[in-house]
Amino acid sequence: MDKRIFTVPNQLTFLRLGFLPFFIIAIRYSRYDWALGLLIAAGLSDALDGLLARQMNQKTRLGSFLDPIADKLLLSSSYFMLALKGKIAWWLTILVLGRDVLILTACAVILLVVGHMTFPPSVFGKLNTTFQILLVLVVILTALVESPALRIARVLLVYVVAAFTIISGFHYSITVARKL
Numbered sequence: 001m002d003k004r005i006f007t008v009p010n011q012l013t014f015l016r017l018g019f020l021p022f023f024i025i026a027i028r029y030s031r032y033d034w035a036l037g038l039l040i041a042a043g044l045s046d047a048l049d050g051l052l053a054r055q056m057n058q059k060t061r062l063g064s065f066l067d068p069i070a071d072k073l074l075l076s077s078s079y080f081m082l083a084l085k086g087k088i089a090w091w092l093t094i095l096v097l098g099r100d101v102l103i104l105t106a107c108a109v110i111l112l113v114v115g116h117m118t119f120p121p122s123v124f125g126k127l128n129t130t131f132q133i134l135l136v137l138v139v140i141l142t143a144l145v146e147s148p149a150l151r152i153a154r155v156l157l158v159y160v161v162a163a164f165t166i167i168s169g170f171h172y173s174i175t176v177a178r179k180l
Contacts, residue, residue, distance in 0.1 A: 004058075004060060005060070005062055007053070007056075007058040007060055007063070008049075008052050008056065008058060009049040009050070009052045009053035009056070009058050009059075009060075009063055010049070010058075010060060010062055010063050010066065012045045012046075012048055012049035012052070013045075013046075013049050013063060013066050013067050013070050014066075015045055016042050016045045016046060016049075016070045016074070017066075017070050017073070019038050019041060019042050019045075019074075020070075020073055020074060020077060022034070022038055023035055023038040023039065023042070023074065023077070023078070024077050024081055026038060027078070027081040027082060027085060028081060028084075028085075030085070030143075032140050032143040032144050033144060035140050036137075036140050036141065036144065039074075039078075039136065039137065039140065042074055043133070046067070046070075046071065049063070049067065050067070068121075071129065072100060075096075075129070075132050075133065075136070076096075076097055076100060078136045079092070079093045079096050079097060079132075079136070080093060080097065082136065082139055082140075087139050087142075087143060088135070088139055088158075089158065092158055092161060092162055095162060095165050095166070096132065096161070096165055099165050099166075099168070099169040102169065103169070103172055106172075106173075106176055110176070122168065122171055122172070122175065124164065124167050124168035124171045124172075125168045125171070125172065127164050127168070128161070128164040128165055128167075128168040131157060131160050131161045131164050132161055132165075134157055135154070135157040135158065135160075135161050138150055138153050138154045138157055139154060142154055
C-alpha cells in the first residue's frame with residue numbers, strides 16, 4: 001500500500017471534506033439547490049477517488065481511513081441538519097447516528113485492547129450506506145420538487161434505512177464478537 005499522502009485520490013477525498021461545511025450551510029439556510037449540487041459533487045468525487053486509487057495503483061493507508069470518515073461525516077451531518085430542518089424524523093436520525101457511535105466506540109475499544117484489526121464492510125453495511133444516501137438525495141429533491149412519487153419513495157426509504165441500520169448494526173456486532 002502506498003505511503004504517500006497527496007495522491008490524486010486522497011486530494012479528491014480532501015476536496016470532499018472541503019464540501020462539507022458548505023453543504024451544511026446550504027441545508028441550514030434552505031438552499032436545497034446548492035445542497036443537491038454539493039451532494040452530487042461529493043458523490044462524484046467519492047466514485048472518482050476510488051476508481052483512480054485502483055486504476056493508478058494509489059491506494060494508501062491514509063485513504064483507507066480518510067475515505068470512509070469523509071463519507072460518514074457527510075451522512076451524519078446530512079441526517080442531523082435535515083432533522084433540524086424537520087425534513088427527516090429525529091427517531092431515524094438518532095438510530096443512524098447511534099449505530100455509528102456504537103461502531104466507532106467498539107472500534108476504539110478493540111484498537112486499545114486488541115490492537116489493529118480490520119473489519120471490511122459487509123454487504124449489509126454497504127446496502128445501509130447506499131439507502132442512507134438515497135434517502136438524503138430524495139429528501140433534498142423533495143424539498144426542491146413537489147412530486148407524489150418522491151414523497152412515496154421518501155416514506156419507503158425511511159423504513160428501509162431504519163431496517164438496514166438495525167440489521168447492519170447487529171451483523172457488525174456478531175462479526176466483531178466472532179473475530180474477538
